[in-house]
Amino acid sequence: MAEGLKVLAAALPADVKVETTEYDLGARLYHRTGETLPDGVLAELKTHDAILLGAIGDPSVPSGVLERGLLLKLRFAFDHYLNLRPGKLFPGVDSPLAGQPQIDFVVVREGTEGPYVGNGGTLRTGTEHEVATEVSLNTAYGIERVVRDAYRRAAARPRKKLTLVHKNNVLVHAGGLWTRIFAAVGEEFPEVSTDYLHVDAATIFFVTQPERFDVIVTDNLFGDILTDLAAAVTGGIGLAASGNINPTGEFPSMFEPVHGSAPDIAGQGKADPTATVLSVAMLLEHLGFTAEAATVEAAVAADLATRTGTRSTSEVGDALAARVSG
Ligand code: IPM
Ligand code: MN
Numbered sequence: 001m002a003e004g005l006k007v008l009a010a011a012l013p014a015d016v017k018v019e020t021t022e023y024d025l026g027a028r029l030y031h032r033t034g035e036t037l038p039d040g041v042l043a044e045l046k047t048h049d050a051i052l053l054g055a056i057g058d059p060s061v062p063s064g065v066l067e068r069g070l071l072l073k074l075r076f077a078f079d080h081y082l083n084l085r086p087g088k089l090f091p092g093v094d095s096p097l098a099g100q101p102q103i104d105f106v107v108v109r110e111g112t113e114g115p116y117v118g119n120g121g122t123l124r125t126g127t128e129h130e131v132a133t134e135v136s137l138n139t140a141y142g143i144e145r146v147v148r149d150a151y152r153r154a155a156a157r158p159r160k161k162l163t164l165v166h167k168n169n170v171l172v173h174a175g176g177l178w179t180r181i182f183a184a185v186g187e188e189f190p191e192v193s194t195d196y197l198h199v200d201a202a203t204i205f206f207v208t209q210p211e212r213f214d215v216i217v218t219d220n221l222f223g224d225i226l227t228d229l230a231a232a233v234t235g236g237i238g239l240a241a242s243g244n245i246n247p248t249g250e251f252p253s254m255f256e257p258v259h260g261s262a263p264d265i266a267g268q269g270k271a272d273p274t275a276t277v278l279s280v281a282m283l284l285e286h287l288g289f290t291a292e293a294a295t296v297e298a299a300v301a302a303d304l305a306t307r308t309g310t311r312s313t314s315e316v317g318d319a320l321a322a323r324v325s326g
Pocket of ligand 1: 067068071072224258
């Protein structure tokens with residue numbers, strides 16, 4: 001986070017001062033108070049232009065507490081229906097894929113619906129006849145707004161290609177709705193070429209032919225899984241950035257690395273801040289600092305192209321900030 005803020009400050013024009021408020025959330029707050037995201041903090045956050053979220057998570061906190069109580073709470077409270085996750089293989093970065101394919105796509109993951117809503121429960125809990133349900137919620141309103149955004153994004157890119165990923169041969173109710181809305185909204189974008197892949201087939205193509213993708217739109221859970229795979233084929237989760245966007249501007253959008261925390265190396269100054277810095281580039285872009293966002297991304301690209309040896313977290317941040325200001 002410190003390196004991200006360093007690069008942010010270096011990237012902004014001299015007459016633009018960024019005012020930051022730091023909130024100590026995550027495992028530390030939880031252990032101190034039992035809370036994950038106090039209402040007062042949520043209300044204060046709402047008044048900010050954007051949120052930069054550091055990776056959270058610690059094995060001392062029961063699984064699900066911070067995920068639901070902090071991260072998903074923020075995404076839902078601020079209606080971050082657009083979860084943008086670029087998959088880009090920068091020159092000089094080793095992909096585990098043979099032949100270093102050209103990878104440059106963006107996954108538009110729905111962020112507020114699907115199986116993430118927490119709709120479900122257990123019956124006959126604790127018995128050998130226990131039943132658990134996890135109901136995926138899909139609304140026409142929710143699908144249409146994210147699909148339309150994905151079309152707009154595709155229309156603005158050189159290749160103008162949009163792929164819907166779902167599993168409409170099995171998940172016929174939700175998949176049917178996604179498929180119908182995808183086709184209907186497509187009428188507004190005749191210049192965008194479209195295709196459809198079942199999610200299992202998509203995982204094959206992510207590995208065998210990632211260059212075929214331009215913009216991908218998919219539901220919350222498929223998008224979660226696919227974007228970890230996207231990170232893996234583009235140099236690893238340490239480079240993967242994301243934006244949780246509320247395009248209406250009613251709520252602050254939130255930018256975060258796709259990766260979680262790394263408690264095993266906490267405090268040792270060896271975590272790679274690149275995913276956070278690339279998330280800062282997305283934040284700048286979102287706030288209208290388009291040239292500055294491009295500068296940050298170019299600095300990362302130049303750094304990745306010339307990486308040798310081991311550097312500490314702050315050395316990487318310093319090098320990126322220097323490139324951005326130079
Ligand atoms: C991510 C994470 C989260 C998700 C978890 C921590 C709730 O895996 O941002 O991809 O599933 O969205
Ligand atoms: Mn994930």
